[in-house]
Amino acid sequence: MSTINIIKDRARQLGADQLDALQPIRTAALASFDKLGVPAVKHEEWKYTRVSQLFNQAYQIGADTATSDLNWQAFRLPEFETANELVFINGVYNAAASTVRSAGLVVLPLQDAAQGEYASIVSKHLGHSAQYLNDGINALNTSFLVGSVFIGVNRSTEIEHPIYIYNINDGRKENVFAQPRTLVHVAENAGVVLVETYGSIGSADHFTNQVVEVVVEQDARIEYYKIQNDSARSSQVSTTHFRQVGKSYVHAVTISLNGAMVRNNLNMVMEAEYCESNMYGLYFTSDSCHIDNHTIVDNVKPHCLSNEFYKGILDGSSTGVFNGKIFVRQDAQKINAFQSNKNILLSDTASVYTKPQLEIFADDVKCSHGCTIGRLDEEGLFYLRSRGITEAIARSLLLHSFAIDILEQVKPDAIRAYIDQLISERLGS
Amino acid sequence: MLQIKDLQAGIEGKEILKGINLTIQPGEVHAIMGPNGSGKSTLAAVLAGRSDYEVTGGSVEFLGKDLLDLSPEARAGEGLFLAFQYPVEIPGLSTINFMKTAVNEVRKYRGEPTLDAAEFLKLMKEKMNLVNIDKNLLTRSLNEGFSGGEKKRNEVFQMAMLEPRLAILDETDSGLDIDAIRIAAAGVNAVRSKENATLVITHYQRLLDYIIPDFVHVLYNGRIVKSGGKELALELEETGYSFLKNEMNIA
Numbered sequence: 001m002s003t004i005n006i007i008k009d010r011a012r013q014l015g016a017d018q019l020d021a022l023q024p025i026r027t028a029a030l031a032s033f034d035k036l037g038v039p040a041v042k043h044e045e046w047k048y049t050r051v052s053q054l055f056n057q058a059y060q061i062g063a064d065t066a067t068s069d070l071n072w073q074a075f076r077l078p079e080f081e082t083a084n085e086l087v088f089i090n091g092v093y094n095a096a097a098s099t100v101r102s103a104g105l106v107v108l109p110l111q112d113a114a115q116g117e118y119a120s121i122v123s124k125h126l127g128h129s130a131q132y133l134n135d136g137i138n139a140l141n142t143s144f145l146v147g148s149v150f151i152g153v154n155r156s157t158e159i160e161h162p163i164y165i166y167n168i169n170d171g172r173k174e175n176v177f178a179q180p181r182t183l184v185h186v187a188e189n190a191g192v193v194l195v196e197t198y199g200s201i202g203s204a205d206h207f208t209n210q211v212v213e214v215v216v217e218q219d220a221r222i223e224y225y226k227i228q229n230d231s232a233r234s235s236q237v238s239t240t241h242f243r244q245v246g247k248s249y250v251h252a253v254t255i256s257l258n259g260a261m262v263r264n265n266l267n268m269v270m271e272a273e274y275c276e277s278n279m280y281g282l283y284f285t286s287d288s289c290h291i292d293n294h295t296i297v298d299n300v301k302p303h304c305l306s307n308e309f310y311k312g313i314l315d316g317s318s319t320g321v322f323n324g325k326i327f328v329r330q331d332a333q334k335i336n337a338f339q340s341n342k343n344i345l346l347s348d349t350a351s352v353y354t355k356p357q358l359e360i361f362a363d364d365v366k367c368s369h370g371c372t373i374g375r376l377d378e379e380g381l382f383y384l385r386s387r388g389i390t391e392a393i394a395r396s397l398l399l400h401s402f403a404i405d406i407l408e409q410v411k412p413d414a415i416r417a418y419i420d421q422l423i424s425e426r427l428g429s
Numbered sequence: 430m431l432q433i434k435d436l437q438a439g440i441e442g443k444e445i446l447k448g449i450n451l452t453i454q455p456g457e458v459h460a461i462m463g464p465n466g467s468g469k470s471t472l473a474a475v476l477a478g479r480s481d482y483e484v485t486g487g488s489v490e491f492l493g494k495d496l497l498d499l500s501p502e503a504r505a506g507e508g509l510f511l512a513f514q515y516p517v518e519i520p521g522l523s524t525i526n527f528m529k530t531a532v533n534e535v536r537k538y539r540g541e542p543t544l545d546a547a548e549f550l551k552l553m554k555e556k557m558n559l560v561n562i563d564k565n566l567l568t569r570s571l572n573e574g575f576s577g578g579e580k581k582r583n584e585v586f587q588m589a590m591l592e593p594r595l596a597i598l599d600e601t602d603s604g605l606d607i608d609a610i611r612i613a614a615a616g617v618n619a620v621r622s623k624e625n626a627t628l629v630i631t632h633y634q635r636l637l638d639y640i641i642p643d644f645v646h647v648l649y650n651g652r653i654v655k656s657g658g659k660e661l662a663l664e665l666e667e668t669g670y671s672f673l674k675n676e677m678n679i680a
């Protein structure tokens with residue numbers, strides 16, 4: 001039986017086993033996955049990212065593993081002692097390993113949230129990303145919804161410590177297919193910092209298909225950091241979908257330093273006036289690493305501001321993809337949307353595909369976009385070397401300088417220092 | 430300390446330097462003048478080790494070493510410094526961080542102990558005062574958005590920090606206001622000693638009022654066509670380069 005059929009069987013079986021409030025949603029998503037299938041290369045949005053080839057091998061699917069002898073702690077982020085820590089193992093939330101500390105922060109199994117106090121939020125927002133990602137991969141995640149989590153930030157609360165989300169895969173015995181799913185609700189006038197990171201244990205192949213949906217209410221603020229520095233045997237499709245339903249602020253930074261095939265979907269749906277969203281990204285790839293950042297900004301309402309800035313450094317025979325879509329709906333007058341993507345190719349065998357896509361239906365808007373692909377600045381290199389700096393150090397200084405304006409967008413000092421350290425290690429300095 | 434013999438160099442098959450001969454002794458100040466495009470910056474770049482230029486003949490000895498055999502960083506380590514005519518902008522790198530790395534790399538090259546943060550700061554303060562440069566400038570991205578004069582000041586500051594044996598100043602005076610020229614010259618003169626030498630590339634006598642040269646050379650069409658004492662610069666200021674055409678025609 002093919003991997004895809006095994007996965008479908010498993011989804012059907014889950015449907016029979018788990019008679020919870022999410023069941024109709026799973027069933028509908030499975031039907032949709034049946035119809036859409038896994039995106040092939042001819043699918044415009046998946047042209048460069050051959051996700052279908054990840055389905056050519058067998059996986060252990062979302063299975064529970066004992067955490068007792070699993071060293072997930074190796075992936076802990078700095079200052080974890082005071083942070084809220086949510087641990088997913090093979091895509092399944094592990095409450096025992098997790099710690100929720102901060103007042104005003106609610107973490108519930110998604111199926112429980114779907115029937116209590118948060119039922120209307122779940123029914124209104126869960127699965128909203130499917131409207132923007134009309135492909136089988138998104139539906140596949142929704143067809144499982146096992147060990148999914150609801151994160152609620154209560155009204156008018158500034159969550160004192162960040163939330164760290166660890167997506168851990170245990171591939172010590174078999175290949176792992178993991179599908180973590182989270183719905184985050186940031187209530188009126190609340191603020192929160194969320195950091196996601198990924199870690200694979202064991203030498204098997206890992207495939208994570210993640211969907212995170214975030215609802216941001218009036219006057220709410222969220223900083224969201226995604227740090228991808230997983231092994232060369234770990235692939236992932238990682239979707240983060242923001243829905244700004246009130247005037248609110250989103251600041252998202254995606255740092256991708258390693259992985260096999262990585263596809264990020266970052267969506268900003270700005271459904272209220274005067275929303276602000278920032279999207280920053282840095283990808284620094286080598287060997288045969290493939291990193292694809294697809295972003296969508298949907299300006300539904302007037303007076304919004306979006307700022308998007310992605311930078312890439314590509315070495316070895318690695319590949320980078322940047323695809324930035326900006327929609328401006330007819331009503332969305334007086335919006336500002338900026339987009340920029342800059343790349344440095346360090347080798348002849350590295351490649352990058354960059355594409356802005358603007359669809360503007362309003363007439364009084366400010367949109368700008370630009371992309372560059374270049375080599376390391378030879379003039380700069382000579383300038384530094386002429387001051388006595390060795391070529392290797394000069395290179396790493398120049399690359400670090402290139403990356404720094406993205407790095408500076410990581411606001412928590414400890415996390416920024418942590419990422420800076422990872423980058424410095426990569427630069428060999 | 431520097432012996433340039435019949436140096437020929439070019440780029441992409443185009444011949445620019447057509448046999449330069451120049452000897453500089455410790456303690457001397459030499460000035461090179463000459464019309465636009467005559468090859469002054471090319472000479473400076475070849476000496477500093479810019480690899481786009483191909484050396485097709487001749488030799489350069491610096492403090493007993495074959496200069497052309499050394500990497501740009503080794504040349505700096507040996508004590509060569511070039512103040513660029515067009516300093517490069519490097520977004521994201523502050524002058525302070527740049528110099529912290531440079532000073533310590535040069536010290537490593539010379540087998541000297543590296544400076545810790547406090548020692549570096551002390552050195553930096555001293556040199557900032559010497560060349561009268563604002564600290565704000567040094568914390569900003571290197572040369573990015575600097576005015577023409579600020580870039581040149583920054584070059585002089587870097588020179589002061591690195592204390593070279595031979596400093597080559599490529600039109601460091603252009604873009605500087607009168608006060609800044611005086612300060613830059615003071616910077617040069619402050620590091621001037623019996624062991625050190627300076628090669629000043631300039632179009633104007635003005636700078637040479639403050640950095641008084643022992644020798645003035647005229648570079649024209651890839652060759653040094655005339656050499657003399659400091660009075661040659663004054664003469665050029667009066668007459669311009671029109672004499673070159675006549676002399677060259679005769680030659």
Ligand SMILES: Nc1ncnc2c1ncn2[C@@H]1O[C@H](COP(=O)(O)OP(=O)(O)OP(=O)(O)O)[C@@H](O)[C@H]1O
Nearest residue numbers: 440443445463464465466467468469470471472514
């Ligand atoms: N990278 C290059 N590619 C092609 N030609 C070059 C290059 N660099 C220099 N040249 C040419 O070599 C000649 C000498 O240039 P150079 O910059 O050395 O002149 P210069 O004497 O410093 O002039 P200026 O007084 O204007 O600074 C010029 O004709 C210039 O166009």
Ligand SMILES: [Mg+2]
Nearest residue numbers: 469470471514
């Ligand atoms: Mg010049």
